Amino acid sequence: MHFFKTGWLLPALLSLTTAAIATPLTLKQAEQLALEHNPGLHAQGQQAEAMRAIPAQVGVLPDPTLSLNALNLPVDSFSTSQENMTQMQVGLSQALPFPGKLGLRKQAAEKLAAAAGSDTEEFRLLLLNHVRMRWWNLAYLERALGIVQNNQTLLRHLVRVAESKYKTGGGLQQDVLLAQLELSKLLERQLSLKSDRVREQAELNRLLGRDSAMPIALPHSLPKHDTASVDIAGLKVWAEEHRPLLAGFERRIAAADAMVSLAEKDYYPDFKLGAAYGFRQGINPLNRQSRPDLASLSLSMNIPFNTGGKQDSALDQRRAEKERARLSSQDAVNRVHAEIDIAAAELAMTLEQLSLYQHGIIPQARQTTASMLAGYQVNKVDFLNLIRARLNEFNNDIQYWHLYARAGQAKARLAAASGKEQVPALPAHDSGFRHNENSTVVGSIR
DSSP states (O other): OHHHHHTSHHHHHHHHHHHHHTOBOOHHHHHHHHHHHOHHHHHHHHHHHHHHTSHHHHTSOOOOEEEEEEESOOTTTOOSSSSTTOEEEEEEEEEEOOTTHHHHHHHHHHHHHHHHHHHHHHHHHHHHHHHHHHHHHHHHHHHHHHHHHHHHHHHHHHHHHHHHHHHTTSSOHHHHHHHHHHHHHHHHHHHHHHHHHHHHHHHHHHHTTSOTTOOOBOOSEEEOOOOOOOOHHHHHHHHHHHOHHHHHHHHHHHHHHHHHHHHHHTTSOOEEEEEEEEEOOSBOTTTOOBOOOEEEEEEEEOOOOOTTTTHHHHHHHHHHHHHHHHHHHHHHHHHHHHHHHHHHHHHHHHHHHHHHIIIIIHHHHHHHHHHHHHHHHTTSSOHHHHHHHHHHHHHHHHHHHHHHHHHHHHHHHHHHHHTOOSOOOOOEEETTTTHHHHHHHHHTOO
C-alpha cells in the first residue's frame, strides 16, 4: 500500500500496459498471425485431411461376409442328428466388383481429395487478401483520425483568432460562429472515423483468431507503393498455372471423368464368390455309417436388367456433372482474368491519382491556404474564404491517405487474383511528413 500512496507503482504499471497495447502490428505480422491462428483456415485444413483418407477406403474390396447357418433342422425335435441333411454351416463370401471399378472409385476420390487441398490453398490466399484489406483500412482510418485531430487544433486556433478580432472590432461575429460550426463538424467526423476504426479492428482481430476488442496499433511507417508497370499477361499465365482455385476445378473435372467411366462400367455385372462348410452329426440310417461333412461353393452376379431406368440415367447424370465442372472451370478462368484486369487497372489509376495529389493538388492547396492566410492578416481576404481553403486542404489530406490505402488494397487483390501469396516487400514510407506542415501554416497566424 505504501507504493500506491507514493504514486510510484501505479503509473509504472499503467505505462507498461500502454506500451504493450501500443506495440505496432505490421502487415507482415498480421499475415503470419492469421495463418497461424485463424480457425477457419484450420477447419479447411481438417476438411482436406478428411478427404485424403477417403481413397484408401473406396479403393479396396468390401469386407467379406461371415455366415453361420443351421440347415434342414427338423422342427418337431430340433435334433441335429435326426435328419440326414441336417447340418450346421459356416460360410464366407466376398463381393467382387467388375474389374476396373475399384480403381476408378479410388481415382475419383484422389482427385476430389486433391481438389480439397486446392480449396485449402485458395482459402489461405483469400485469407491473406482479407487481412491485407482490413489492415489497409485501419491504416487509412488512423491517418485520417490524426489529420482530423490536427485540424481540430488548427480550427480552435482560428476560433480564438476570430474571437480576438471580433472583440477588437476588426472581425465579424459570423466568423466566430462559422469557425465553431466547422469545428463541430470535425468532431462529428472524428466520431464517425472512430466508429469505423472499431469495426475494422474487430474484423481484423477476427481474421487473426483473436478477441475482437483487442487493441491494434499500426506502425508509423507504411509500405511504399511501387510504381512499376504490371505485366498483366504474365500474371494471367501465372494464375492459370498456379491459382489454387483453377487447380481445384481441373481436379474436379478429372474426378468427374473417372465417375463417367465408372458409370459406363455399371453396365457390367458385379460378382459374389462364396464358400461354406457344413458340419453333420449322427449316423446315416441307411448304411449305419457316420455322415460326412459337406462343402459348398457359390458364384453369383447381379444382372443389369433395367438399364434404361438406372444405368442410362446414371451415365447421363455423370456426363452432365462432368460438363458442369468443365464449364465452371472456364467461368473461373474468365473470372480470374477479369479480377486481374480490374485490380491492375485500379492500381494504375490509384497510383496516378496519388502522384497527382502529392505533386499537384496538395502543394497547390497549401499555397492557396498560405495565400489566403496572408490576405486575411491584412484584411484583404474574408474569414469564410480562409476557412474554405483550410477545409479544402484538410479534405485533400484525407483523400490522399484514402487513395494510399486503396492502392495497397488493389495490390493485395492483384496478388490474390493471380495466385501469388506474398506481396513483394518494399521500402518503408513515413506517414507523418505532411502533418508538421499543417502546424507550420497556422502557427504563423497572429
